[in-house]
Amino acid sequence: MKEISCKLLVIGAGPGGYVCAIRAGQLGVDTVIVEFGKPGGTCLNVGCIPSKALIHAAEEFDKVAHMAGGKDPLGIKVAAPTLDLATTITWKDGIVSRLNSGVAGLLKKAKVKTVQGWATFRDGKTVEVETETGTQVIRAETVVIATGSAPVELPFLPFGGPVISSTEALALSEVPKKLAVVGGGYIGLELGMAFAKLGAKVILVEALPRVLAQYDAELTRPVLKRLGELGVEVMSGAKAKGLSTRGDALLVETADGKNAKIAADKVLVTVGRKPLTEGWGLDQIDLDRAGRFIRIDDQCRTSMRGIYAIGDVTGEPMLAHRAMAQGEMVAEIVAGHKRSWDKRAIPAICFTDPELVTAGLSPEEAKAFAGEIKIGQFPFAANGRAMTRQGEDGFVRVVARADNHLVLGIQAVGQGVSELSTAFGLALEMGARLEDIAGTIHAHPTQGEGFQEAALKALGHALHI
Incomplete structure (x- = not known):
């Protein structure tokens, strides 16, 4: 049985884990990272990156399909397009592979030792790793748990056969004719x-009264409009009950209590994600939990000295950039720096059509926190760049305190608004006031002007509406 010792051991090479290890290596900390699968974790391999590749391919196919149908207002006419999804998936896999290699190269550059295998705790300082060449024992002064999360499986719709998770959906070689989500x-x-957009007949089944329930109704209205244009049927207030006997349909209890059968080639289950806390030997150490998640403080310390936890395993929001920020912070703490964690300025993006971005507090949350507030909202229908991109649906909204104009939250819905998320996060991080945003010269013509105009609107003197 081989044995190695290190100052820092990171379990999991997802966004949080690999960033933590790289930063620790840069700071001269003797670091080992353990990963069972490929570097990059869920986000890079079966989540953020491959899903955005598929979404981009779908957008391009949908554009060409509209051109072929003679519905393009730009006057572009093309022949009817066809799709080879297997080729699309190969392209997506190529991107993932390049990024895998990039992460591995960055770890090597930072002098981080990578151990391939499954890690199990013996105690708070010792881990066993089952590798291809045998058991590797690693002793560390400090351990970071970055094991991530996995799709939630419904007991009456177990994954397998026609029932798939997002992982399998991103690896399909053919577009299902009928897809129940x-x-x-x-x-x-x-x-x-x-x-x-790729041609499937899609039916969405949601138990709550409306889809995207974590966002306010005004923000999601353009998305619901687009769902209708795409022919997506939405069954809200409906509960999935299981598969039909033949496995070719989803059984549903509708909002009025009736039973329905939805024909489907594939049933995609996307009811959330759960932390990966099983199989790591966590029963050998005594960590406090916050529900299903590992409880942490504002420095990502767990209840055991010398053990930190970062990313999805620590709870919401389950975002790769949250894990990355936590990982970087923990590496610097281990290296002796003074750091603490504040999640107020984390943007969250929904890559629907159109896209949604939120950062900070919603209007309702801001009212509860600060009392009287000011809201400025600017529609993309009044933005020249949005019009030239055929993206007039949507708006930018700024929420601020009424007394001192401190910005508390920013939301947007529209084509390409994901690229505005950095500006939103920066404004919150820097403690911007409405006057700071309104007084910053925004380039013309850009959709970013909507941010400035929303601040001007909150101050009572928007220029273009």
Whole structure:
């Protein structure tokens, strides 16, 4: 049995884990990272990156299909397009492979030792790793748990056969003719809309009264309009009950209590994600939990000295950039720097059509927090760049305190607004006031002007509406 010792051991090479290890290596900390699969974790391999590749392919196919149908206002006419999804998936896999190699190269550059295998705790300082060449024992002064999360499986719709998770959906070689999506959150909407654009007949089944329930109704209205244009049927207030005997249909209890059968080649279950806390020997150490998640403080320390936890295993929001920020912070703490964690300025993006971005507090949350507030909202229908991109649906909204104009939250819905998320996060991080945003010169013509105009609107003197 081989044995190695290190100052820092990171378990999991997803976005949080690999960033933590790279930063620690840069700071001269003797670091080992353990990963069972490929570097990059869920986000790079079966999540953020491959889903955005599929969404982009779907957008391009949908554009060409409209041109072929003679519905393009730009006057572009083409022959009817066809899709080879297997080729699309090969292209997506090529991107993932390049990024895998990039992460591995960055770890090597930072002098981080990578151990391939499954890690199990012996105690708070010792881990066993089952590798291809045998058991490797690693002793560390400090351990970071970055094991991530996995799709939630419904007991009456177990994964297998026609029932798939987002992982399998991103590896299909053919577009299903009929796709039932169980769960109307951001994953279900992103993939459901993409497959609708690729030619699938999509039905969304959501138990809550409306889809994208974590966003306010005004923000999601343009997305719901687009769902209708794509022919996506939305069954809200409906509960999935299981598969039909033949496995070719989804059984549903509708909002009025009736039973329905939805014909489907594939049933995509997207009802959330759960932390990966099983199989790591966590029963050998005593960590406090916050529900299903590992409890952490504002420095990502767990209840055991010398053990940190970062990313999805620590709870919401389950975002790759949250994990990355936590990983970088923990590496610097281990290296002796003074750091703490504040999640108020984390943007969250839903890559639907159109896209949704939120950062900070919603109007309702801001009212509860600060009392009287000011809201400025600017529509993309009044933005020249949005019009030239055929993206007039949507708006930018800024929420601020009424007394001192401190910006508390920013939201947007529209084509390409994901690229505005950095500006939103920066404004919150820097403690911007409405006057700061309004007084910053925004380039013309860009959709970013909508941010400035929303601040001007909150101050009572928008220029273009």
